[in-house]
Amino acid sequence: MTDTAGQAPKPVALSLQGLSRQFGTFKALDSVSLDIEEGEFFTIVGPSGSGKTTLLRILAGLDQPTAGRLLLRGADITKMPPNKRPTAMVFQSLALFDHRSVGENVEFALKMRGRPKAERHARALELLDLVQLGHDYHARPVTQCSGGERQRVALARALASDPEILFFDEPLSALDYRLRKTLEVELRELQRRTGRTFVYITHSLEEAMVMSDRIGIMRDGGLVQIGTPAEIYGRPGDRFVARFMGEVNIFELNKGHLTAFDQNLPAGNRFMTAVINGHMVVRPEMLHPVQPEDGGVQFDVTVTEVFHLGSRVQLHLDSVAGQLVAELPASSPLRAGQTVRFGFDPALAHCVPE
Amino acid sequence: MNRAARYLCGLWLGVIVTLLYLPILSVGLASLANTRYMRFPHRDWSLGAYADALNQHETLVLHLTSLKVALVVSVLSVALATLGAMAFARYDWTGRSLFQKMVVLPIFFPQPVLGLALLLFFTAIGITPSWKTAVFAHMVWVLPIVTLVISIRLFGYDPAQEDAARDLGASRWQVLREVTLPHLSPGLVSGGLFAFLLSWSNLPLSVFTTGADTTLPEWLFSRVATNYAPVVSAIAVIATLASVAAGLVVIAGLRLRRSRRGAGSPV
Numbered sequence: 054m055t056d057t058a059g060q061a062p063k064p065v066a067l068s069l070q071g072l073s074r075q076f077g078t079f080k081a082l083d084s085v086s087l088d089i090e091e092g093e094f095f096t097i098v099g100p101s102g103s104g105k106t107t108l109l110r111i112l113a114g115l116d117q118p119t120a121g122r123l124l125l126r127g128a129d130i131t132k133m134p135p136n137k138r139p140t141a142m143v144f145q146s147l148a149l150f151d152h153r154s155v156g157e158n159v160e161f162a163l164k165m166r167g168r169p170k171a172e173r174h175a176r177a178l179e180l181l182d183l184v185q186l187g188h189d190y191h192a193r194p195v196t197q198c199s200g201g202e203r204q205r206v207a208l209a210r211a212l213a214s215d216p217e218i219l220f221f222d223e224p225l226s227a228l229d230y231r232l233r234k235t236l237e238v239e240l241r242e243l244q245r246r247t248g249r250t251f252v253y254i255t256h257s258l259e260e261a262m263v264m265s266d267r268i269g270i271m272r273d274g275g276l277v278q279i280g281t282p283a284e285i286y287g288r289p290g291d292r293f294v295a296r297f298m299g300e301v302n303i304f305e306l307n308k309g310h311l312t313a314f315d316q317n318l319p320a321g322n323r324f325m326t327a328v329i330n331g332h333m334v335v336r337p338e339m340l341h342p343v344q345p346e347d348g349g350v351q352f353d354v355t356v357t358e359v360f361h362l363g364s365r366v367q368l369h370l371d372s373v374a375g376q377l378v379a380e381l382p383a384s385s386p387l388r389a390g391q392t393v394r395f396g397f398d399p400a401l402a403h404c405v406p407e
Numbered sequence: 408m409n410r411a412a413r414y415l416c417g418l419w420l421g422v423i424v425t426l427l428y429l430p431i432l433s434v435g436l437a438s439l440a441n442t443r444y445m446r447f448p449h450r451d452w453s454l455g456a457y458a459d460a461l462n463q464h465e466t467l468v469l470h471l472t473s474l475k476v477a478l479v480v481s482v483l484s485v486a487l488a489t490l491g492a493m494a495f496a497r498y499d500w501t502g503r504s505l506f507q508k509m510v511v512l513p514i515f516f517p518q519p520v521l522g523l524a525l526l527l528f529f530t531a532i533g534i535t536p537s538w539k540t541a542v543f544a545h546m547v548w549v550l551p552i553v554t555l556v557i558s559i560r561l562f563g564y565d566p567a568q569e570d571a572a573r574d575l576g577a578s579r580w581q582v583l584r585e586v587t588l589p590h591l592s593p594g595l596v597s598g599g600l601f602a603f604l605l606s607w608s609n610l611p612l613s614v615f616t617t618g619a620d621t622t623l624p625e626w627l628f629s630r631v632a633t634n635y636a637p638v639v640s641a642i643a644v645i646a647t648l649a650s651v652a653a654g655l656v657v658i659a660g661l662r663l664r665r666s667r668r669g670a671g672s673p674v
Binding site for chain 2: 110113114115134135136138140141142144145146148149150151152161162165166210211213214
């Protein structure tokens with residue numbers, strides 16, 4: 054396939070049209086509209102309580118929207134019960150059937166469809182291969198599997214009925230860092246290999262960045278920004294999205310005037326015309342020690358903390374604009390307590406509206 | 408643990424078991440006498456009381472009445488308790504915590520008072536007491552306990568398993584059969600056993616609510632109090648052996664089922 058993404062529109066797998074879900078007076082989902090493309094790895098990112106699990110449950114049919122429609126390849130499936138949908142979900146708790154063996158878990162969907170035993174068994178072994186578990190796992194009780202193994206069992210179980218769309222509800226959140234990283238890559242490879250549409254939810258933007266074709270950021274029951282990982286990272290739509298992506302410095306911008314530093318942006322800066330009132334987002338790696346002749350926005354800071362992050366160090370700085378975060382190469386000689394002149398190039402920064 | 412400590416532990420265990428079983432053993436010994444008055448050791452050892460017990464039609468009737476009451480109580484309690492436990496373990500609704508407390512309250516009510524209250528109630532609404540009213544009375548007291556036993560099982564598992572089953576293509580009926588019931592079954596069995604045993608041995612509620620029918624504990628109590636004979640002890644021993652046998656049959660049945668289920672996968 055040639056890479057024409059962005060030009061030729063791909064067919065839409067799942068179309069969300071104004072989905073809302075109200076619990077009493079609480080609006081968990083507020084008119085979410087979104088088209089998820091065929092064969093896409095789409096990740097919904099949001100803090101807890103943003104409504105992302107509610108949304109996923111509606112997509113899987115485990116909950117009903119109070120308003121809106123859900124189309125699967127153009128067919129309305131809003132009212133279709135979950136057992137009739139050609140979709141499968143990997144749950145946050147994994148929800149493995151703990152009174153059954155690995156094999157029985159994996160074969161469950163086929164058993165419910167009345168497939169003969171021999172076929173189920175053959176398919177289960179095929180799936181164990183796919184998720185890189187040995188055939189001897191087939192007879193093992195799921196209660197004897199480790200965290201990573203249980204993860205693979207859940208994945209194999211969801212894949213058994215060959216679903217058109219797979220949903221993932223933060224399945225990796227309980228695992229340790231290294232295992233999570235391994236599984237993220239494997240999941241991405243699996244998605245590429247099977248060509249299925251994956252809809253993934255997580256509170257970790259980092260996780261989303263690694264795996265996704267596109268990311269949707271969710272807040273208070275609504276989607277606030279949709280884009281590729283590069284778009285979201287480079288051009289966050291507002292302060293919420295910017296903050297969500299990790300440590301950032303945010304400065305109030307008032308008609309080209311940085312209030313916190315009482316400095317005007319250099320004349321001709323693109324934000325002078327683009328945004329009149331807003332906030333300037335400065336990533337930690339953009340802040341560094343400067344000489345007066347370097348230009349840009351400059352100010353004095355006192356280093357309060359130095360954290361080693363392996364190849365880089367993270368500095369906490371005290372400034373007129375309050376506490377700032379900077380990231381420098383690990384070779385930086387700066388130590389806590391030193392006062393130095395720091396600055397950044399406003400042309401590289403990103404601005405978000407008020 | 409060293410040898411001496413282990414020896415002491417064994418001794419301690421032996422003492423406790425002896426203290427538990429000695430009274431029961433003494434009933435067995437009493438049943439082997441042929442006099443109305445307890446004197447030990449017996450001058451004549453006799454199995455005559457057992458012959459009398461087995462020849463009396465009353466022995467069978469008493470057992471059947473108690474069995475009938477206990478079986479109906481256990482079946483109904485398990486069914487109702489499952490629904491009740493689901494209501495407070497699964498769903499969040501206004502009044503849930505009040506319901507939870509109300510459900511357990513009858514346990515704290517002294518049984519003789521509860522029995523009398525129920526009798527007054529039955530009379531007031533014009534129901535003639537019989538073994539059926541005893542079933543109702545037993546359930547008032549047994550149901551809370553069975554509800555608690557089953558709800559422990561319900562609290563102990565991830566309801567997402569049911570969602571997962573639905574998502575993987577199971578109908579509601581299949582979810583119940585494949586996921587919910589297999590998970591609840593240990594709770595249902597122990598709840599049922601509790602119900603059976605509590606009803607089988609209940610005296611204070613039966614005394615007031617059985618009317619013309621008589622359960623085994625009622626008969627034993629009245630005969631011990633007023634008209635003792637070795638046949639009373641003999642019937643008590645028969646009743647004990649019968650319940651032990653019933654328990655063994657249930658356990659053996661469960662074992663058999665488990666081993667047959669586990670045939671495909673080693674446990």
